[in-house]
Amino acid sequence: MSKQNGFHVVTPLLESAGMSKRLGTTVFLKMESSQPTGSFKIRGIGHMCQNVASSNKSRGVICSSGGNAGMATAYAARKLNLPATIVLPSATPQLVAQKLKDQGATVKVVGKVWDDANVEALRLAESEGLTVIHPFNHPLVWKGHSSIVHELKASLPSKPGAIVLSVGGGGLFCGVMEGLDEVGWGNVPVLCMETVGADCLNVALKARDLVMLPDITSEATCLGAKMACQQAFEYSKRPNVISEVVTDLQALEAVELFLDEERVLVELACGASLAAVYSGLIQRLQEEGRLPKLLDPLVMIVCGGGSVNLPQLRHLQAVIRK
Numbered sequence: 001m002s003k004q005n006g007f008h009v010v011t012p013l014l015e016s017a018g019m020s021k022r023l024g025t026t027v028f029l030k031m032e033s034s035q036p037t038g039s040f041k042i043r044g045i046g047h048m049c050q051n052v053a054s055s056n057k058s059r060g061v062i063c064s065s066g067g068n069a070g071m072a073t074a075y076a077a078r079k080l081n082l083p084a085t086i087v088l089p090s091a092t093p094q095l096v097a098q099k100l101k102d103q104g105a106t107v108k109v110v111g112k113v114w115d116d117a118n119v120e121a122l123r124l125a126e127s128e129g130l131t132v133i134h135p136f137n138h139p140l141v142w143k144g145h146s147s148i149v150h151e152l153k154a155s156l157p158s159k160p161g162a163i164v165l166s167v168g169g170g171g172l173f174c175g176v177m178e179g180l181d182e183v184g185w186g187n188v189p190v191l192c193m194e195t196v197g198a199d200c201l202n203v204a205l206k207a208r209d210l211v212m213l214p215d216i217t218s219e220a221t222c223l224g225a226k227m228a229c230q231q232a233f234e235y236s237k238r239p240n241v242i243s244e245v246v247t248d249l250q251a252l253e254a255v256e257l258f259l260d261e262e263r264v265l266v267e268l269a270c271g272a273s274l275a276a277v278y279s280g281l282i283q284r285l286q287e288e289g290r291l292p293k294l295l296d297p298l299v300m301i302v303c304g305g306g307s308v309n310l311p312q313l314r315h316l317q318a319v320i321r322k
Contacts, residue, residue, distance in 0.1 A: 145175020
């Protein structure tokens, strides 16, 4: 791993023997779990925070986040000597709030879900003159995330057969699509994975319009935006984009299998994309002709997650398997 412009690192691209055996094709893992803050978020949010700092006009930054975006904002702000306020929904694990405080951020807990916290963040930004760092809906955030694809281009022997990623509000997806266009890989299939109850993109595609979910009922709270961003919805209309949904249980089983096989613990939100392989979904899409039979290589973006530890995993096991 080597340091790059900004605060993110060039993450390892590892071949997964277990996944490759299951699929009968080479599977590479883009290990965003190795980022300093535990997830890919530091790419886009670090890029945006640097942009804010270079303007010298900000009195500080504020971010509404159920975890990883907040961690990335707090980390980048500390490095840039910017005051940071993070507004969390009450569903956020306690360990996340503590990690944010350890980074020197001011933490406020407001509302049940991310959308509630975001309303408060916008209010505080207005009243205190702070710059809003949106967790997923900003061109600077997408630009930062697009660096993932540039790294893949530099490391892979050939164009990937497909890329699998998790979708919350759509920031990672937008960044990957932007990166694919930039490197001339615009026709690579992209499989967008969500969990039931946090499936705002899948619901929007079915409705052919952006839809506000009534509530987030999935335990994958880091996928918990009630509505996808407009740019993600526009990208999702492309013929090479596939949207699929798995249950919390399938995502949990994927987290457990990944821990056993790859010795890395990731969030349930990340388990949604891993479940594409572990639940047999990719094989089904191949049988249906929606994905090519030859995927060599398949790239899994292991988005990681800083809000999981052993007690949190045990909590998820108890709640989901009850």
